[in-house]
């Protein structure tokens with residue numbers, strides 16, 4: 001009873017200062033984000049505190065060679081030593097340095113890319129923040145390639161599920177040719193050749209752990225096995241389907257369990273590749289919705305974005321909300 005009364009008493013206050021429910025799935029709601037980072041000054045203050053001045057006012061001045069009080073410089077994105085007048089630029093050395101786009105917009109794009117489940121298109125960012133498509137695209141590419149790539153190159157280990165998928169549209173008909181003029185046999189061969197030449201995404205995931213995608217030139221032979229041995233530790237138990245190119249890997253690992261997909265089997269006790277297939281499902285749904293056409297040249301950075309979200313979600317308890325993880329990476333670069 002007492003608890004209920006306390007609850008009732010708190011209610012009006014709660015309405016003015018909404019408190020996040022502990023159980024909420026979201027990291028940081030859009031409203032909370034906008035409240036915390038309403039303008040460039042607030043964003044710059046965050047970078048300043050993160051890198052130089054935890055209390056926002058005192059930092060080590062390299063010129064005075066001791067801790068000094070600093071104040072915000074009026075005319076530029078910097079802080080000035082009260083004693084010697086030295087400027088410190090918190091954006092220096094980060095992806096924000098020298099950008100014509102305001103810090104507030106950078107923060108927003110990072111927030112959106114960290115919060116989305118399926119990915120967000122440059123077109124949508126263009127509409128939401130009022131920059132050109134080219135600028136939106138460039139910002140997202142920077143975030144992807146500088147903040148979302150896999151820094152930890154350690155091989156995966158434990159029980160590791162591995163699977164592969166090709167990426168790309170349907171084979172196109174050569175110019176001037178129709179179904180009638182091309183020999184069906186030739187057409188079939190062209191279709192196969194196209195499929196075989198499509199970039200392949202190799203997916204590897206530790207059960208209950210880290211996910212990694214690698215774009216490789218082919219799903220056949222050495223290209224595939226080399227990529228697996230480069231990314232999965234030999235002490236691992238490898239779990240794959242019965243695709244032939246995985247067979248030679250048996251001798252590299254302490255165990256290789258195969259689920260016989262071609263015989264229509266998908267789960268046999270602990271032997272399955274459901275985790276990696278789930279990750280591919282999310283990747284493909286998202287990429288089809290948000291990106292549609294991705295040139296093979298940039299494909300790795302797009303798949304990195306999906307793996308990053310998966311892994312950041314897993315690291316949340318330890319490293320904090322996804323936007324925070326991205327921000328910390330931005331200032332530590």
Ligand SMILES: [Zn+2]
Pocket residue numbers: 061062063064065068081082083084085086
């Ligand atoms: Zn100084």
